[in-house]
Amino acid sequence: MKSVLKIGLMILLLSVTVFSFGQKIISEGTMMYDIVIQSGSKEPQMADALDGGTVTVYIKGGQSRSDMISAIGKESTIHDNKTGNSIILKEYSSQKLMITLTKQNWETKNKAYSDIKFEFLNETATIAGYACKKATAKMPNGKLLTVFYAPDLTVTNKEYDAMFKNLPGLALQYEYESGTMKYKITLSKISFEPVAASKFDFPKSGYRVMTYEENQQMRKGGQ
Numbered sequence: 001m002k003s004v005l006k007i008g009l010m011i012l013l014l015s016v017t018v019f020s021f022g023q024k025i026i027s028e029g030t031m032m033y034d035i036v037i038q039s040g041s042k043e044p045q046m047a048d049a050l051d052g053g054t055v056t057v058y059i060k061g062g063q064s065r066s067d068m069i070s071a072i073g074k075e076s077t078i079h080d081n082k083t084g085n086s087i088i089l090k091e092y093s094s095q096k097l098m099i100t101l102t103k104q105n106w107e108t109k110n111k112a113y114s115d116i117k118f119e120f121l122n123e124t125a126t127i128a129g130y131a132c133k134k135a136t137a138k139m140p141n142g143k144l145l146t147v148f149y150a151p152d153l154t155v156t157n158k159e160y161d162a163m164f165k166n167l168p169g170l171a172l173q174y175e176y177e178s179g180t181m182k183y184k185i186t187l188s189k190i191s192f193e194p195v196a197a198s199k200f201d202f203p204k205s206g207y208r209v210m211t212y213e214e215n216q217q218m219r220k221g222g223q
Contacts, residue, residue, distance in 0.1 A: 023152050036184040037183055053070070061156075078200055099215045128189070139180065143150055147167065
């Protein structure tokens with residue numbers, strides 16, 4: 001009887017060990033994505049300039065940074081879970097704008113996305129060498145969001161992207177529509193190397209600074 005219990009315990013420990021080695025918990029790392037856009041129009045549009053761009057996401061504990069770089073410029077979002085403060089940096093042509101967000105602003109900005117509910121499907125794919133599962137959800141604009149995520153890669157910082165807060169794994173590829181544009185973002189590379197703390201510093205100069213409320217008013221005014 002003791003031998004049977006011993007064997008059972010060994011099998012249980014072995015399965016737990018295999019499971020823990022199979023999963024990668026990401027508390028720090030860098031994810032690089034490629035952007036592909038289909039406009040559905042023969043006329044050149046502003047969003048077409050984003051085609052061929054990249055998105056790089058940096059994670060370090062409760063801090064996150066996302067850099068989108070394209071032919072028209074660069075846009076970065078830096079967020080700190082501890083303080084709740086965030087900034088959005090926009091660098092287009094010679095203009096450099098820094099939008100500051102409080103914790104309440106961040107929650108307001110992401111509320112629609114944080115309520116996304118995923119439907120998990122049986123379809124699978126391999127992306128960047130990782131086994132992925134498919135999920136879909138309805139976006140705030142009523143369009144469909146399609147995601148292939150890796151269950152074996154889990155990000156501890158769920159605030160890095162509100163769109164994927166309820167996803168049980170790292171999004172390696174996702175597609176969605178906005179207006180006549182269809183966006184497809186695919187992981188090209190992932191690194192688990194330490195990220196420099198300076199990546200999450202808020203700039204102290206060189207930018208025109210405005211609050212989130214001021215920026216919202218400016219957008220409403222079409223400026």
